[in-house]
Amino acid sequence: MKLPRSVLLQVLSRSFLLQASWNYEQMQSLGLIYALNPAFRRYYSGAALLAAYRRHLEYFNTHPYLATTVIGAVLKLEEQAQHGIDPGFTISEFKSAMVAPCAAMGDAFFWGAMRPVAAVVALLWAFHGSLWGPVLFIVLFNLPHFWFRVQGLIKGYGGGVRVVSTLQRWHLSDWAIYLKQALVVLLGLFAAVIGAAATDHADAGIAWGLCAAPLIFGMCALMRRRGSPLLVILISSLLLLGWFQLN
Amino acid sequence: MGIVLVRVDNRLSHGQILEAWVPSLRADCIVVANNQLAEVAFQKVLMAAAVPKGIKVAIGTIEEMVQVLRSEELADHRVLLLFANPQDALQAHHLGVPFNELNLGNLHGGKNKKRLSCTVALNDDDIEQLQALDDDGVKVVLQCVPSDRKRLWCKLT
Amino acid sequence: MFLPALGVTVAVAILCGLDRTAAGQFMICRPIVAAPLTGWLLGEVGIGLQIGAMLELLWLGRLPVGAAIPPDDSQVAVGCTFLAVISHAQTGLSPQAVAVASLLIGMPFGKAGQLFDRLARLANARLLTMAELALDSGRFDGLDGFHLRGIGHFALASLATLTVVVGGGMLCLPLFFKYLSGPLVAAAPWVYLLFPLVGIGSLLSGLRVPRGVLLFVGSFIFGLFVLALR
Numbered sequence: 001m002k003l004p005r006s007v008l009l010q011v012l013s014r015s016f017l018l019q020a021s022w023n024y025e026q027m028q029s030l031g032l033i034y035a036l037n038p039a040f041r042r043y044y045s046g047a048a049l050l051a052a053y054r055r056h057l058e059y060f061n062t063h064p065y066l067a068t069t070v071i072g073a074v075l076k077l078e079e080q081a082q083h084g085i086d087p088g089f090t091i092s093e094f095k096s097a098m099v100a101p102c103a104a105m106g107d108a109f110f111w112g113a114m115r116p117v118a119a120v121v122a123l124l125w126a127f128h129g130s131l132w133g134p135v136l137f138i139v140l141f142n143l144p145h146f147w148f149r150v151q152g153l154i155k156g157y158g159g160g161v162r163v164v165s166t167l168q169r170w171h172l173s174d175w176a177i178y179l180k181q182a183l184v185v186l187l188g189l190f191a192a193v194i195g196a197a198a199t200d201h202a203d204a205g206i207a208w209g210l211c212a213a214p215l216i217f218g219m220c221a222l223m224r225r226r227g228s229p230l231l232v233i234l235i236s237s238l239l240l241l242g243w244f245q246l247n
Numbered sequence: 248m249g250i251v252l253v254r255v256d257n258r259l260s261h262g263q264i265l266e267a268w269v270p271s272l273r274a275d276c277i278v279v280a281n282n283q284l285a286e287v288a289f290q291k292v293l294m295a296a297a298v299p300k301g302i303k304v305a306i307g308t309i310e311e312m313v314q315v316l317r318s319e320e321l322a323d324h325r326v327l328l329l330f331a332n333p334q335d336a337l338q339a340h341h342l343g344v345p346f347n348e349l350n351l352g353n354l355h356g357g358k359n360k361k362r363l364s365c366t367v368a369l370n371d372d373d374i375e376q377l378q379a380l381d382d383d384g385v386k387v388v389l390q391c392v393p394s395d396r397k398r399l400w401c402k403l404t
Numbered sequence: 405m406f407l408p409a410l411g412v413t414v415a416v417a418i419l420c421g422l423d424r425t426a427a428g429q430f431m432i433c434r435p436i437v438a439a440p441l442t443g444w445l446l447g448e449v450g451i452g453l454q455i456g457a458m459l460e461l462l463w464l465g466r467l468p469v470g471a472a473i474p475p476d477d478s479q480v481a482v483g484c485t486f487l488a489v490i491s492h493a494q495t496g497l498s499p500q501a502v503a504v505a506s507l508l509i510g511m512p513f514g515k516a517g518q519l520f521d522r523l524a525r526l527a528n529a530r531l532l533t534m535a536e537l538a539l540d541s542g543r544f545d546g547l548d549g550f551h552l553r554g555i556g557h558f559a560l561a562s563l564a565t566l567t568v569v570v571g572g573g574m575l576c577l578p579l580f581f582k583y584l585s586g587p588l589v590a591a592a593p594w595v596y597l598l599f600p601l602v603g604i605g606s607l608l609s610g611l612r613v614p615r616g617v618l619l620f621v622g623s624f625i626f627g628l629f630v631l632a633l634r
């Protein structure tokens with residue numbers, strides 16, 4: 001029994017609430033069942049439905065955006081199991097094999113690369129008070145977000161276990177590295193904007209803006225030694241306030 | 248350079264490892280020692296796919312990985328060694344993998360498990376094996392990500 | 405003015421609090437969006453934008469990977485924007501000065517966010533137990549309901565953090581303005597630059613990419629050069 005598009009759409013929209021009951025015991029397990037439910041109610045009823053819920057009420061935690069990839073593949077595998085196709089592993093084993101690599105790829109690509117890139121691009125505008133900043137951030141970040149949610153479900157449901165090779169082909173962890181290099185470049189530009197703003201404010205030559213670089217590297221070294229950004233801000237702001245109080 | 252971190256983590260290689268530990272320790276090689284994982288082909292493919300290029304990955308059974316770690320192959324790498332449970336770590340330690348600190352990352356909860364912290368829950372067997380490692384002079388610490396504070400496990404049990 | 409503004413703030417706070425983990429994750433919760441949104445709804449979009457720009461990078465390097473919870477910069481952004489808008493109306497100081505003051509006071513209170521977020525997640529464990537019990541007794545219709553109740557926990561947690569930020573700010577800010585408004589006005593433009601500087605440092609400290617230093621220094625000098633030509 002193939003799922004109609006409307007059911008897949010329900011699964012997709014429910015996937016946005018995957019983490020609503022996130023907990024330390026099984027993390028997203030209830031969320032997974034919540035997302036699978038529209039399909040499960042078509043696949044099973046009565047005792048079979050209860051059994052399916054029980055099977056899936058187990059540890060599950062992955063990146064929320066790539067979760068649809070796992071969800072789609074699980075739906076396919078459930079379907080195949082009803083037709084008596086044995087893939088050589090249980091669905092539970094498949095899930096536990098998928099979650100950690102998907103989490104790793106998603107963390108690297110979305111949290112580690114895409115989000116800071118979008119944020120720094122936005123800041124280049126927002127820093128001088130342009131409202132394009134926040135708008136740009138939301139658009140830039142959510143384009144890949146939505147693309148992967150939708151494509152994940154399509155490829156997952158279409159491919160079943162073959163989705164593994166789709167994930168491999170996406171090369172998300174390599175893209176994360178390239179994006180992070182772009183991020184470093186953007187951070188350099190943003191640092192230049194701050195440096196220029198500082199020299200403007202102090203009525204100094206723009207060459208003094210070069211001082212921003214050693215300052216940033218100093219901060220960087222401090223954070224590596226586990227300095228907390230909050231403390232650094234508070235202490236240096238207090239020093240600044242004190243200095244202006246005395247002068 | 249040798250082993251820079253030995254960690255027990257149910258999820259083996261995942262986001263915390265790749266996004267937090269690898270950069271913070273400047274590791275360039277991840278060794279995953281797990282007997283179940285070594286059996287399933289697609290699982291190995293997936294785990295390797297999540298690691299960006301430039302970082303070496305070795306996945307295999309505990310005995311295989313002990314061999315790899317003994318050989319000269321990884322001599323000038325900074326190795327991050329991952330186990331799925333305390334038992335595997337103990338076995339590797341007995342087989343001669345040298346480490347004097349063991350990091351407990353994620354050991355998720357379940358029936359008959361005692362919760363040490365948000366991310367670590369242990370059953371009686373786990374505690375026994377960690378105690379054995381402790382008796383061997385291995386410092387067992389809880390630290391989920393590098394920015395967390397290190398805590399000795401015996402202070403929490 | 406005060407009560408309607410507080411109502412709007414609470415609504416945005418809950419929206420952002422849910423977007424953070426429980427629902428959607430469209431990243432409306434990032435300070436760069438949450439603060440200008442609050443500011444816009446309160447009629448002072450400029451103040452919100454400045455708060456967003458200052459706060460955005462600061463904790464961005466702390467990833468929500470696995471079970472790790474980063475500091476709640478969303479509630480700090482929303483709460484501090486509210487505080488800044490109110491203080492701007494009361495003291496008449498420049499938008500930048502009130503933005504800086506609210507952040508300096510509000511951020512330490514925002515650390516409480518981690519605590520409430522954890523409590524919400526601990527409360528969610530009870531939902532799981534309830535679901536397990538229901539399945540054990542053969543009932544499975546309520547499963548969706550148990551899951552959705554978690555949204556309530558996360559909403560309460562964000563409200564609690566907001567209360568601490570706004571409450572703490574309302575108590576401490578008058579004192580701050582009473583004794584330090586002189587140096588504050590002079591220091592504000594510098595503190596405004598300090599925030600992103602620390603943010604860049606914190607973000608860079610967690611990044612290790614091939615040729616990172618070269619790329620950073622190169623684009624920094626190039627950027628300054630282009631800005632010098634303006």
